[in-house]
Structure formats: C-alpha cells, structure tokens
Amino acid sequence: MIEVSNLTIRKWIDFLFQIVGLLILFLALVTLLSLILDLSTKGLHRIDWAFMTHFPSRFPERAGILSAWVGSLLVILLTSFFVIPLGIAAGIYLEEYAPKNFFSTFIELNIVNLAGIPSITFGLMALGFFVYTLNFGQSILTAGLTLSLLVLPIIIVTTREAIRTIPQTIREAAFGLGASRWQVIQHHVLPYSSGGILTGVIIALSRAIGETAPLITIGALTFIAFLPPNPLGTDQNFYDWIFSPFTVLPIQMFNWVSRPQSEFHVNAAATGLILLLLTLVLNAVAIFIRFRFRRRIKW
Amino acid sequence: MVEILKKEILRSDVRNLSFSYGDKKVLKNINLPIADNKVTALIGPSGCGKTTLLRCFNRMHDLYKSTHYEGEIILFPEGINIISAKLDPIEVRMKIGMVFQKPNPFPKSIFENVSYGLKVRGIRKSSFIKDKSEKALKQAGLWEEVKDRLHQPATSLSGGQQQRLCIARALATDPEILLLDEPTSALDPISTAHIEKLIVDLKSTVTIVIVTHNLHQAARVSDSTAFMYLGEMVEFGTTNQIFTNPQQKRTENYITGRFG
Ligand SMILES: Nc1ncnc2c1ncn2[C@@H]1O[C@H](COP(=O)(O)OP(=O)(O)OP(=O)(O)O)[C@@H](O)[C@H]1O
Ligand SMILES: [Mg+2]
Numbered sequence: 328m329i330e331v332s333n334l335t336i337r338k339w340i341d342f343l344f345q346i347v348g349l350l351i352l353f354l355a356l357v358t359l360l361s362l363i364l365d366l367s368t369k370g371l372h373r374i375d376w377a378f379m380t381h382f383p384s385r386f387p388e389r390a391g392i393l394s395a396w397v398g399s400l401l402v403i404l405l406t407s408f409f410v411i412p413l414g415i416a417a418g419i420y421l422e423e424y425a426p427k428n429f430f431s432t433f434i435e436l437n438i439v440n441l442a443g444i445p446s447i448t449f450g451l452m453a454l455g456f457f458v459y460t461l462n463f464g465q466s467i468l469t470a471g472l473t474l475s476l477l478v479l480p481i482i483i484v485t486t487r488e489a490i491r492t493i494p495q496t497i498r499e500a501a502f503g504l505g506a507s508r509w510q511v512i513q514h515h516v517l518p519y520s521s522g523g524i525l526t527g528v529i530i531a532l533s534r535a536i537g538e539t540a541p542l543i544t545i546g547a548l549t550f551i552a553f554l555p556p557n558p559l560g561t562d563q564n565f566y567d568w569i570f571s572p573f574t575v576l577p578i579q580m581f582n583w584v585s586r587p588q589s590e591f592h593v594n595a596a597a598t599g600l601i602l603l604l605l606t607l608v609l610n611a612v613a614i615f616i617r618f619r620f621r622r623r624i625k626w
Numbered sequence: 627m628v629e630i631l632k633k634e635i636l637r638s639d640v641r642n643l644s645f646s647y648g649d650k651k652v653l654k655n656i657n658l659p660i661a662d663n664k665v666t667a668l669i670g671p672s673g674c675g676k677t678t679l680l681r682c683f684n685r686m687h688d689l690y691k692s693t694h695y696e697g698e699i700i701l702f703p704e705g706i707n708i709i710s711a712k713l714d715p716i717e718v719r720m721k722i723g724m725v726f727q728k729p730n731p732f733p734k735s736i737f738e739n740v741s742y743g744l745k746v747r748g749i750r751k752s753s754f755i756k757d758k759s760e761k762a763l764k765q766a767g768l769w770e771e772v773k774d775r776l777h778q779p780a781t782s783l784s785g786g787q788q789q790r791l792c793i794a795r796a797l798a799t800d801p802e803i804l805l806l807d808e809p810t811s812a813l814d815p816i817s818t819a820h821i822e823k824l825i826v827d828l829k830s831t832v833t834i835v836i837v838t839h840n841l842h843q844a845a846r847v848s849d850s851t852a853f854m855y856l857g858e859m860v861e862f863g864t865t866n867q868i869f870t871n872p873q874q875k876r877t878e879n880y881i882t883g884r885f886g
Pocket of ligand 2: 676
C-alpha cells in the first residue's frame with residue numbers, strides 16, 4: 328500500500344470549505360431576513376384593503392397603490408405575452424434547427440452579451456425606438472416591450488439548457504420511428520424540458536417585475552390617479568389599455584422614498600413588502616413546477 | 627454457393643456503399659445483399675463500421691452534419707435507392723425500424739411508447755392503435771408482463787423489458803426491415819435468450835439485420851453473416867459457411883478468436 332501522509336490535510340480542507348460555505352449562506356439569509364424584518368416593522372401595519380384600493384395622494388394616510396399594482400400586473404402580462412413565445416421559440420430554434428456555423432455562433436455570443444447589458448441602456452434604446460420612432464408613447468406597451476427585450480436572453484438561455492439535458496438517444500428513437508423534426512419537438516423536446524423552461528420563464532418574470540430604471544427612462548409616471556381603460560368597457564377599443572400611461576410598484580416605492588415626510592416612507596415600506604411578496608410567490612411557483620416535472624421524468 | 631443462390635429474393639441490396647464522417651472514410655465500397663425474411667448478421671471487431679453501416683439503412687446519419695454517402699442501398703420490391711439525397715429520410719424511416727444498443731424508451735407510458743410510431747403517422751383510430759400495440763407487444767414477448775400496467779411509465783421496466791418494448795415499438799409500424807444494433811449487449815442471459823428467440827420467431831414476417839459482438843449469437847439466430855474489418859466487407863456468406871468454412875484468412879482468424 329502507498330504511504331499516505333496528506334489525509335489529515337485533505338480532511339481539514341473539506342472541513343474548512345464547509346465552514347466557509349455555511350458562513351456565506353448564513354450571511355445571505357441574514358441579509359434577506361433583516362430586509363424583510365425591517366420592511367415589516369415599518370410597513371406591515373400600513374397594508375390593508377384601503378391601501379390596495381386607493382390611488383396615490385398628497386396625503387400619505389390616504390395614499391394607496393391601486394394604480395401601481397394594476398400597472399405592474401398589466402406590464403408583466405404584456406411582457407409575458409411577448410417574451411414567453413419569443414424566448415422559447417428562439418431557444419428551440421438555436422438548439423434544434425440552427426446549423427452550427429459562424430452566423431449562429433455570432434448570434435449565440437450576442438445573446439449572452441445581451442444578458443450583461445445594464446438595464447438602463449435598454450431604457451434609453453426603448454425611449455428612442457419605441458417611444459419616439461414607433462410612437463408607442465410612454466405606455467404599457469412600451470414598458471412590456473422594453474422588459475421583454477431585457478429578460479429575453481434569460482428565457483433563451485434557460486430554454487436551451489433545459490433542451491440540452493434531453494439525451495440524444497431519445498431523439499434518435501423518435502426520428503427512427505419516422506417522426507419529423509417538429510413532431511420530435513412537440514412530442515418529446517418540449518414536454519421533457521418544460522419544467523426547466525417554465526422555471527426560466529418565472530425567473531425572467533420576477534426579474535422584470537422588480538425593474539425600475541428602464542421604466543423611469545421611458546417615462547413611466549410616478550403619480551397616477553387613474554386606471555387604464557377597461558378593455559370590456561363600451562366606449563373604447565379592447566386594446567386601448569396598452570397605450571395608457573402607467574406606473575409600477577417599484578416606481579411608486581421609489582417616489583415615496585424620495586419624499587421628505589416620514590409617513591410616505593411607511594407607504595414605501597408597505598409597497599416594498601407587496602413587491603417582495605409578489606416575487607416570492609413567483610419563485611414558489613417556479614420551485615413547485617420544477618419539483619412536479621423533475622419527479623415525473625426519468626431517463 | 628448453392629445455398630446463397632437459393633435465397634435470391636432480396637429485400638435490399640447494398641451496392642458500392644462508401645460513407646464518411648467529415649473527411650474520415652469509415653465504410654469503403656461495401657457490397658451486401660439482404661435476403662427477404664431472413665436474418666443477416668454483421669460481425670467484426672470494434673470500430674470496423676457495423677453501427678455506421680446499420681445507420682445508413684434508416685438514414686440516421688442525416689441528423690448530423692458533414693456526413694456523406696456514396697453508392698446505393700436499393701430497397702425491394704420498390705427498387706428505390708434509400709440513400710438517394712432526393713428521398714426524404716422520413717420516408718425511409720417509416721419503412722425501416724431500428725432498435726438501438728441501449729434501450730431508449732421515451733419517458734412516457736408503456737402504451738404511449740408502443741403506439742408512438744402510429745401516432746407519428748397520424749393514425750387516430752383508437753381500436754386500431756390498441757390492436758396494433760397489443761400485437762406488437764405479443765410479438766416482442768412482453769404482453770403478459772405488461773398487459774395490466776400499460777399506463778405506467780416505461781422507465782419502470784427492467785432493462786430487458788425496456789429493450790423488448792423498444793422492439794415492440796419498432797414492430798408496431800410493420801417495418802419492412804428491422805435493424806438491431808447489439809440489442810442484447812446490455813442484458814442478462816435470460817433476457818438475451820428471450821430476445822434471441824424473438825428474433826427467430828419474427829423471421830417469418832420481417833427482414834432483420836443484426837449487429838452483434840457475440841459470435842454464438844450470430845451463429846444461433848442468423849441465416850447469413852457478413853464479416854467486416856476496418857470499414858471493408860471482408861466476407862459474406864451463409865452463416866453456416868462463414869462459421870465452418872471461411873474463405874478468407876481474416877475471417878477465420880476472427881471467428882476462431884485469434885483477434886478482434
Ligand atoms: N460520429 C462519428 N464521427 C466520427 N467518427 C465516427 C463517428 N461514429 C463512429 N466513428 C468512427 O467510425 C468507425 C466505425 O464506428 P462504428 O461505430 O460504426 O463501429 P462499430 O463496428 O459499430 O464498433 P463497435 O463494435 O465498437 O460498436 C470508428 O473508427 C469510429 O471511431
Ligand atoms: Mg457499434
């Protein structure tokens with residue numbers, strides 16, 4: 328047998344690494360918890376029915392976040408509408424159809440780069456292109472499109488990663504039975520990767536829901552005392568709401584934080600809690616979906 | 627020679643087939659007749675191109691870029707050239723079924739697995755699908771074991787059962803030729819015996835080309851045998867003749883275990 332002298336050292340390194348890992352995890356958890364605690368002590372008592380159903384106001388005790396949460400919801404709705412099909416389709420195309428050549432490598436590289444661009448840059452681009460060139464105005468439509476571009480790379484990348492986990496032997500089995508490329512995608516690739524894809528979608532949407540900078544850049548209002556037109560109302564078109572001005576939760580929060588009166592800071596904390604809750608709910612859904620799908624599929 | 631002449635009804639004929647992965651020529655001028663409703667075994671040392679040749683028959687190589695065929699594989703009685711670029715590989719794969727070395731059931735139910743080929747062909751009639759699936763599972767000798775659990779996941783079956791499911795899946799579409807790539811290499815002796823019996827039973831209805839490393843298996847199940855070496859077809863003959871009276875020194879060395 329070979330004489331081993333480094334076993335104690337190796338064990339020590341293992342131990343050390345565990346300790347460091349635990350410490351870091353602890354640090355992260357404490358930060359999150361103290362944040363939630365801080366927001367709760369300041370803002371929890373402020374959250375009630377009136378707070379959710381009132382428009383913002385000059386008087387902090389009368390102000391509410393109706394226009395903000397409706398705005399957030401509508402913007403996310405539009406973002407989902409654009410980005411989910413686009414991102415998944417692009418991911419499928421790049422994985423299953425695109426030939427591996429200079430052009431596709433170039434596109435792939437740029438998608439990865441796109442994910443690293445500061446969000447305010449997307450805001451500036453959107454201001455120039457969507458607001459002024461296409462004349463979409465400072466609207467929910469512009470916001471949805473801007474956020475779509477911002478989170479598109481996330482969905483593309485996670486879709487591709489989910490698709491890549493499918494063994495090639497499964498594809499060959501399907502092709503071998505005479506399936507067309509689309510049948511392979513429809514019957515196998517999409518169902519087997521849907522857990523991963525949906526997780527990516529939700530990560531992307533929870534990123535979008537918290538974005539502030541690009542929306543301020545395109546000119547989202549900070550004080551809105553009306554709701555977008557009701558699509559089911561009689562005196563307007565079904566899609567009028569997408570051209571309506573809007574505000575969203577993080578902007579409302581930002582606006583209140585920057586006021587001098589401390590009562591508004593309470594409102595801001597309460598808004599922050601609601602936003603946090605929304606994000607946590609989205610993440611919980613993501614975890615649930617991943618769990619459901621992972622359990623069902625075994626290779 | 628007399629025996630070879632007796633089975634002149636051909637299901638397929640490989641003529642001067644060469645194949646390359648990129649610049650690497652892996653099959654060199656292969657000629658091989660495939661007799662109708664018989665079992666043809668491909669033997670040869672590892673890396674000689676058996677799998678590559680088998681995958682030419684159902685155009686599997688078309689899924690990957692920079693693969694290149696030359697020559698012809700004629701499919702009878704249609705008389706079409708399988709590897710013609712003008713022929714859609716999907717049409718080829720609808721006629722020629724394949725079972726892979728490693729069992730590869732879809733992560734779906736047993737029933738969805740057997741019936742997948744029918745679904746792909748747009749067949750909706752559920753009574754027809756049921757009958758076909760049952761018949762295929764019976765042919766593959768799996769029916770008794772799975773008839774009460776058709777809607778359970780195929781991945782819950784044992785390795786041997788999974789491989790028989792893959793055979794049933796290929797049979798359900800009535801292929802003209804069934805390609806088997808070392809179908810028993812991952813299986814225990816009992817499952818192997820099961821599948822060998824199945825191959826012999828299937829012979830009356832379907833033409834089979836089987837790749838195997840197990841020479842005893844080739845001797846047991848096949849009617850004719852082709853010995854390949856370094857991408858070339860060294861010798862082809864009836865299984866009896868190849869194993870008892872090989873004409874080539876290299877064939878003799880291989881089957882007597884002196885190399886390979
Ligand atoms: N995708 C590929 N790209 C390049 N070369 C390949 C590829 N697949 C196989 N080859 C090469 O082609 C030759 C034949 O391979 P093949 O898999 O057909 O051999 P085989 O006879 O089936 O071997 P085994 O008995 O080990 O399965 C080998 O030299 C192999 O390295
Ligand atoms: Mg092989």
